[in-house]
Amino acid sequence: MSDPRRQQWSATAYDTHARFVSDLAGGVLEWLAPRAGERILDLGCGDGVLTEELKSQGAHVTGVDSSESFIEATKARGVDARLMDGQALTFTAEFDAVFSNAALHWMPDAAAVIDGVSRALKPGGRFVAEFGGHGNVAAIVTAMRAVGLSRGGDLALANPWYFPAPRAYQRLLEGHGFTVKRIALVPRPTALKTGMAEWLLLFRKPFFAQFGADAEAALAQAVDLLHPALCDADGNWTADYVRLRVEAFT
Ligand code: BEZ
Numbered sequence: 527m528s529d530p531r532r533q534q535w536s537a538t539a540y541d542t543h544a545r546f547v548s549d550l551a552g553g554v555l556e557w558l559a560p561r562a563g564e565r566i567l568d569l570g571c572g573d574g575v576l577t578e579e580l581k582s583q584g585a586h587v588t589g590v591d592s593s594e595s596f597i598e599a600t601k602a603r604g605v606d607a608r609l610m611d612g613q614a615l616t617f618t619a620e621f622d623a624v625f626s627n628a629a630l631h632w633m634p635d636a637a638a639v640i641d642g643v644s645r646a647l648k649p650g651g652r653f654v655a656e657f658g659g660h661g662n663v664a665a666i667v668t669a670m671r672a673v674g675l676s677r678g679g680d681l682a683l684a685n686p687w688y689f690p691a692p693r694a695y696q697r698l699l700e701g702h703g704f705t706v707k708r709i710a711l712v713p714r715p716t717a718l719k720t721g722m723a724e725w726l727l728l729f730r731k732p733f734f735a736q737f738g739a740d741a742e743a744a745l746a747q748a749v750d751l752l753h754p755a756l757c758d759a760d761g762n763w764t765a766d767y768v769r770l771r772v773e774a775f776t
Contacts, residue, residue, distance in 0.1 A: 570629020
């Protein structure tokens with residue numbers, strides 16, 4: 527049986543509740559500026575929407591992800607995709623660029639990720655990524671922590687993510703031999719068309735599942751806590767996203 531504390535992905539649920547993730551990737555794609563004929567690794571490719579986009583621009587793309595559901599969805603788009611933990615990449619000097627959108631915050635061993643990226647790149651290759659930065663989903667995490675505190679839950683399950691500040695991430699990259707060309711925090715309040723409860727269930731089910739028969743009540747409590755901060759008068763929810771965007775060279 528799978529570990530109930532582990533994040534599980536369904537490409538179908540992701541398509542319904544999180545399509546905004548790839549829809550909002552224009553900025554980081556501009557930083558990548560893929561060129562026809564380049565070999566590009568899409569690290570944490572998710573359901574492959576952006577991997578396919580890179581392929582359509584003429585790049586030779588490989589996607590990797592640790593979710594079987596996502597790898598199946600990516601392959602179904604006709605894109606090369608492999609099941610692989612981004613913290614244990616197995617490529618050596620194969621890629622002109624490593625690209626990553628909205629995935630690195632799921633990989634807490636950032637040093638292992640950067641090691642693998644450095645090894646995967648050809649000399650002079652570039653690493654262009656966007657993921658959650660310091661302060662990302664702060665209100666959402668705080669609400670879950672409040673729910674966890676009131677119910678005696680495991681607070682670690684409220685925030686399993688890696689959201690570094692730019693200076694800390696730059697130091698880590700430089701410590702692995704990268705030269706950082708640009709790095710920035712980009713606040714990006716993000717509309718949640720299908721609502722907050724769906725976001726919480728898609729991205730943090732293990733936190734709520736720990737409360738067993740009270741999981742639904744815990745979810746409703748979190749939504750209630752968040753309502754004044756993140757829901758407008760018309761009932762529209764916004765997530766308090768802050769992205770960290772970076773371009774670095776080996
Ligand atoms: C994000 O894309 O910032 C994110 C996604 C899921 C959970 C937390 C953050």
